[in-house]
Amino acid sequence: MLRSLASKQPATVARAGTALRVFNESIICSRYTKVSSRCLSNNPGKVFTKLTDDNDPKRDAFFKYSWGSWIINDKIEKERRTTKFSIEGLNTILNDLYSQSQTLAKTKKKDVVEPPCYNKNLTVSLPHNLSIENIGTINPNEKVQIVSMASLHEGKHHRIYKISTNLDKSFILRIPYPLEKEHVIAERIKSEVATMDFVDLKLDINTPKVFSFGVNKLNPLRQPFILQEFVDGTLLMRDWSPLANDTSEGKPDDKLKDVVGQVSKFHSKLISTKFNGFGSIYFTKDVKESENNEKGTPLYDNEKDESLRGRWKLGPSVDRSLWRRKDSLPVEEHKKFTGPWSASSPLDVIKSIGSLELANVKEKLLSKEKIDAAEEAILKEQESTFTNFTKISTKLINVKTKAIPNITELLEPRMNHPDLDPMNVLINDTKGAYLLDFEGTSLKPLLFQSSPQFMTYDGPKIFNLKKDIPEFDKLNESEKVQYEFMYKRTRNQHLWETKLYERHPNLISSVAPPIKMIRNPYTSMIEMKTKKDYLLVDESLMQLKEIWDVLRKNKLVDDIEFPIDYTKEQIEKHVEDLNNYHESLLSRPFAATQGWIPQDMFETLLKSKIIVKQANGDYKVEQPTQATK
Numbered sequence: 001m002l003r004s005l006a007s008k009q010p011a012t013v014a015r016a017g018t019a020l021r022v023f024n025e026s027i028i029c030s031r032y033t034k035v036s037s038r039c040l041s042n043n044p045g046k047v048f049t050k051l052t053d054d055n056d057p058k059r060d061a062f063f064k065y066s067w068g069s070w071i072i073n074d075k076i077e078k079e080r081r082t083t084k085f086s087i088e089g090l091n092t093i094l095n096d097l098y099s100q101s102q103t104l105a106k107t108k109k110k111d112v113v114e115p116p117c118y119n120k121n122l123t124v125s126l127p128h129n130l131s132i133e134n135i136g137t138i139n140p141n142e143k144v145q146i147v148s149m150a151s152l153h154e155g156k157h158h159r160i161y162k163i164s165t166n167l168d169k170s171f172i173l174r175i176p177y178p179l180e181k182e183h184v185i186a187e188r189i190k191s192e193v194a195t196m197d198f199v200d201l202k203l204d205i206n207t208p209k210v211f212s213f214g215v216n217k218l219n220p221l222r223q224p225f226i227l228q229e230f231v232d233g234t235l236l237m238r239d240w241s242p243l244a245n246d247t248s249e250g251k252p253d254d255k256l257k258d259v260v261g262q263v264s265k266f267h268s269k270l271i272s273t274k275f276n277g278f279g280s281i282y283f284t285k286d287v288k289e290s291e292n293n294e295k296g297t298p299l300y301d302n303e304k305d306e307s308l309r310g311r312w313k314l315g316p317s318v319d320r321s322l323w324r325r326k327d328s329l330p331v332e333e334h335k336k337f338t339g340p341w342s343a344s345s346p347l348d349v350i351k352s353i354g355s356l357e358l359a360n361v362k363e364k365l366l367s368k369e370k371i372d373a374a375e376e377a378i379l380k381e382q383e384s385t386f387t388n389f390t391k392i393s394t395k396l397i398n399v400k401t402k403a404i405p406n407i408t409e410l411l412e413p414r415m416n417h418p419d420l421d422p423m424n425v426l427i428n429d430t431k432g433a434y435l436l437d438f439e440g441t442s443l444k445p446l447l448f449q450s451s452p453q454f455m456t457y458d459g460p461k462i463f464n465l466k467k468d469i470p471e472f473d474k475l476n477e478s479e480k481v482q483y484e485f486m487y488k489r490t491r492n493q494h495l496w497e498t499k500l501y502e503r504h505p506n507l508i509s510s511v512a513p514p515i516k517m518i519r520n521p522y523t524s525m526i527e528m529k530t531k532k533d534y535l536l537v538d539e540s541l542m543q544l545k546e547i548w549d550v551l552r553k554n555k556l557v558d559d560i561e562f563p564i565d566y567t568k569e570q571i572e573k574h575v576e577d578l579n580n581y582h583e584s585l586l587s588r589p590f591a592a593t594q595g596w597i598p599q600d601m602f603e604t605l606l607k608s609k610i611i612v613k614q615a616n617g618d619y620k621v622e623q624p625t626q627a628t629k
Contacts, residue, residue, distance in 0.1 A: 060084065065177075067154040069602040071595035071611070071619045083159040083175040087146065089220030090173065093123060093227065094144045094165060097211055101130040113201065113307040116283050122219045124283075126197065129209040134229060136167030157439060162230060170230035172208065175223050183331060184323050185224050186215035188439055191280040191318045193226060195415075195438045198281050198299075198312055203269045206434040231434055236262055236425035240454070243488050252491060259422050260492070263452065264499035266435050267420055271446060271504070275300050275314065275413040278349045279340030280442045282315040297340060314340045319442040320418065321353055321526035328363040329356075346411040346445045347394045353525050354389035361386060378531055385534040388541055389525060391563045396518055397447065403555045404515070406506045410447040417441050420452040446510050448519050455496045457489040514556060517547060529594070535578045542566060542574065589621045 065081035096119065104127055108114070114127035138144060145166045152172075153160040161173040176185050193213050199205040208228040215224055236259055244253040277297050297314040316338040326334055337356035341348040361383045364371065371379065401407055418440045426434040450456060462468045465487050469475075472483060501508045509515060520540040528534065541564060548562040566574075585591045597605070605611045611619045 062149075062151070063159075065154055065159075066599060068596050068599050069619075071590060071597070071621070074619070075617060077596075080179055081154070081159070081177040083177065083223065085173075085175060085221045085223040085225070087149070089222055090163065091144065091146055092121070092220045093212055094146070094163075094171075096121070096123075097125060097130060097227075098135060098138070098144045098167070100125060100127060101132055101135040104130055105132055111307075113305070113311070115311065116285070118285065122216070123212050123214045124193075125212045126193075126210055129211055129229075134169075134209060135211070136165070136169035138167055142166070163227075171211070172228050172230050174226040174228070180323065181327065181331075182216055182224075187316065188318050188323075189213055189215050189224055189226060190286045191282055191315065192438050192441065194283045194286070194312055195281045195441045197283075199270070199415075199435070199438070201308065203273065205266060205269055206428075206431055207438070208434065208436065231426055231428055231431075233426040233428040233434065236422040236427055236433070240422040242454070242492055243485065246491075252495060256492070257495060260455075260495045260499060262425060262433055263420060263422060263454075264496060264503070266417075266425070266433070267452070267500075268503040270415040270417055270420075271507070273300065273415065275343070275415075275443050277314045277340045277343045278346065278413045278443050278445070279314045279316055279338075280318045281312050284310055284313045287313040287315040314443070316340060317349075317442045317444075318440055319416075319444070319526070320440045321528070322356060326356065326360050328360050328367070333359065333363075343413055346399065346413075346447075347396065349444050350396060350448060350522050351390060351393040353522070354386050354393050357525065358383065358386040358390060382531070382534045385537050385541075388564045389521060389537060392521065392541065392544070395558055395560065395563060396522065398555060398558050401555050404509050404512075406509065407447075409506055410510055411445045413443040414446045414449070415441060416444050416449045421454045423454075446507060447515060448522055449510070450516075450519070450523050451493065451496055451511065455493055457493045459489065460486050461490045462487040463490055463494070514551065514554075517544060518551070518556065520544065532581050535574070535581050538574050539578060542571065 063082055063084040065078045065083075070077045100117070104114075108127075117125045117127055119125060146163055147166055148164040150162045150164075151159065152162050157176060157179070159175050159177065161175070163171045163173050165171070176189070178185070193210050196207050196210055200207055200209065208231050210226060210228045212227045213225060214221060217223055219225075239255045240259045241253070241256065244256050246252055247254075276299060279297075281299060298310070299312040299314050303309040316335065317340070322338050334356070337352045337359065339349070339352065341352070361379050365376065365379050365383070397404075397407075397411075399407065399411060404410065417435070417438065419437050420435075424436040426436060428434060462483060465472050465483060468487075469483050472480065475483070497508070497511045500511065521537060521544060524533075524537040524540045528537070545562045545564065545566065548557065551557045552559060590597055602611070606613075606619075609622060611621050613619055
């Protein structure tokens with residue numbers, strides 16, 4: 001992600017081992033008459049590599065993952081996140097973009113937004129962003145050259161590089177980790193760039209301007225990539241303090257309200273547009289006709305700007321839950337479940353995730369020679385869970401109910417940014433707030449969109465400590481801290497929902513408690529991270545069964561019996577399995593991060609022998625420590 005774009009301080013590319021140090025925000029680089037050189041600092045000495053020598057092994061460390069380590073399979077996980085690219089190829093792309101910008105400066109028509117340009121080198125450029133103001137200039141007959149590079153951030157899905165050039169402009173190069181199949185990465189990049197383009201041109205949202213992108217390794221960079229503008233600023237996260245005390249007047253802290261207000265403003269713009277179907281946004285040329293999308297569904301209607309008419313179309317959803325860990329399915333079989341879907345069938349979006357997970361499990365079970373008995377048992381449990389989910393998926397809500405105000409509007413296709421968070425909001429001193437990281441953005445019913453993760457709170461609600469907890473002053477400090485935590489999380493969520501009501505009173509039912517219960521099974525499905533998380537889906541289904549009659553009497557669901565039967569033995573087994581799962585998570589350090597540890601913490605724990613390397617290369621936690629909790 002682009003979270004570290006905000007850093008104005010000298011950054012460290014990596015830490016111990018083959019540490020590359022960043023000096024003055026970039027790797028020291030010297031330009032000579034004909035040969036550009038780059039200085040890589042590898043403590044204690046310095047390593048030099050020619051910019052034009054892509055095969056120099058000394059530069060490999062620059063591309064290797066270094067911001068964390070894993071307890072299990074550390075070497076493999078790091079190799080999967082290597083982002084080696086052709087620096088010379090990047091120079092070629094930059095020179096091509098500069099040439100385009102010079103041509104456009106002479107030929108561009110006023111108030112016309114040019115369509116994407118699909119270049120012969122298998123990159124795509126966005127001409128309307130290639131202004132001299134954005135790209136910069138050099139002397140006549142001079143070529144664009146990279147003068148320095150720095151690794152800014154190694155996130156969950158991308159590596160982020162800052163590229164400085166003799167244009168007196170810096171660029172951001174985003175390269176996805178090769179964690180999934182090429183076609184998956186390609187779809188995500190196509191949709192992410194088109195979505196950024198849409199919110200920039202249609203929603204008046206500041207987002208970094210994209211100059212060029214490539215969706216596979218056949219371009220000069222030899223990696224899928226997005227090249228965009230570098231935006232200087234500070235992250236809104238620096239002001240986010242969710243457990244801040246109220247003021248002396250008993251009101252929320254001003255900074256707290258400001259952060260919620262800024263993110264809420266973006267959310268308001270994102271959900272303001274109604275689309276023609278469910279799926280994700282693409283440029284028209286990138287949408288292929290298919291069984292799901294015979295003619296290529298227009299994204300929206302009544303475009304008045306001729307140069308924007310037909311620029312985007314509706315395509316398959318890139319919602320992460322539809323692509324994560326689905327390698328077992330053949331590509332064409334997989335695509336049957338990814339949409340797009342008709343605006344008149346909102347529950348098809350919900351059903352598809354269950355059907356996809358079920359098909360994926362069945363495919364794994366057919367490959368019995370690749371799984372052991374324990375894995376087979378888990379897959380069969382998953383098969384049962386996902387079968388149950390598909391039974392309930394199209395019955396989760398009565399789409400014609402009058403008990404929910406504005407139900408039709410709540411079920412319309414609206415944009416869902418999966419990482420709406422202060423970490424993805426950058427404040428620029430001149431241009432204000434920028435929204436970053438649109439990967440995985442999709443169009444789905446607002447009714448089935450949860451509040452942003454930084455706001456989500458499912459614990460006990462306390463709206464007023466004194467009134468809701470009459471004996472609060474008599475409690476010990478430990479108990480007070482627990483209740484204060486509940487109050488502050490409740491307060492934050494209330495701030496978010498109040499902003500939604502102020503801007504969209506017609507959509508406030510989307511955060512009503514019964515609606516949260518209704519969508520909980522779907523939320524549990526799309527948030528599964530581990531193979532045992534199917535138990536959380538089971539739990540949400542069983543909880544829904546408990547209140548089904550109440551929902552039915554209030555006409556929130558169709559007038560039918562709950563479609564899933566659970567025997568007493570099944571419920572007892574579920575309770576036991578869920579308890580065992582929670583206990584296993586508590587007993588496994590770093591389970592919440594799937595065994596990943598930030599590198600500075602990892603080195604500290606290794607040095608203090610709290611974690612010890614095993615003969616097979618994995619690490620073992622020798623004793624509990626406060627740092628691992």
